[in-house]
Amino acid sequence: MAVNEDEEVSEGYAQRVGLRLRSVRKQKHLSLHAVETASNQEFKASVLGAYERGERSISVPRLQRLAELYDVPVDQLLPKQTAPKTPIIPLVNFAVPANGGPEIVESFAVNAVDERRTPIVEPSLKVTVDLIRLNLMEGPEKELLRRYLSMIQVQRQDFNGRMITIRHEDLKVLACLFELTAEEMARRLDELSLLITT
Template sequence: MNTQVTIQEVSSKLRAIRTAKSLSLSDVEVLSQGALKAVVLGSYERGARTLSVKRAIAIAELYQVPVSQLFTDEKPIELVTSGKTVIDLRAINRRAHDSSHPSHHRYQLLARVAQRIVRSRQDWNGEVLSLRQSDLETIGILFDEPISEVLNWLEDERILLKKRDG
């Protein structure tokens, strides 16, 4: 197993993190208040320009990810940064109690996580639940899927009432 990280892997990681955050090269230049030019970031992402440690730290801070994320073979942390994700608790609970449903076990897990979130927030309306980034990360871990796949599944199952923007 090769534990050395290549420049191309770091370059690909930079692009993957930026695109996961739905940022264009120009967006990053604006976000950095001009400290990181779009053309320079593009050069880093193509591996055409050498990335210093100082610049890697600055980019990681700008993206709000651990700098170690750039130098590991782990997939980038998937971030959903705006809007709301609202799920239908009634449908989840009905399907969790329906042992004939094809995704019965998955719904049981989702219902348990949702109950824990409701209790921790003392949100007792019982019909819908707004999910935060950390909730989506937990569900992603539980299902062993990236957040985007979790959101697709929730949408396909028609339990996603409002999808995040961005």
């Protein structure tokens, strides 16, 4: 790779990092000047703006400090790696042992819909959790709730930091961790004054 190609890749990466920095800052509802103030002028608004536009590259130590300021994992300030697409190998004419002898599969369907099956309908129970109250909460449930909800935030790329809506499937998993049903978990969150009603 020539020097010019390296510079182009580096500039492109800096721009993608900048887009992530801006995205997380906006999710936190912070202006450039608010970040400057919150960081005691460590991150000047003009410099942070240059990072966000991809005009400057941010060092790893500064990226770590910015992640701490935003209260997000460092990797969330970096763009997702685009993995090279691997070719899909069609599953045709593979020998499959069945009943003690090999058979040849002529075709294979993936994710085919069986219309004879009745879909299972899950209740649409969703709850919105107050993350600010959770951080102020004391007690044994706090850490498990905080870790699980942080994982959901990372998965969704949702770092507004004030509240998070938990879908029914997530609520069921959370309930399992506490050995409760989803409905009991929703009631427990309400007892802890963590639910936000809309």
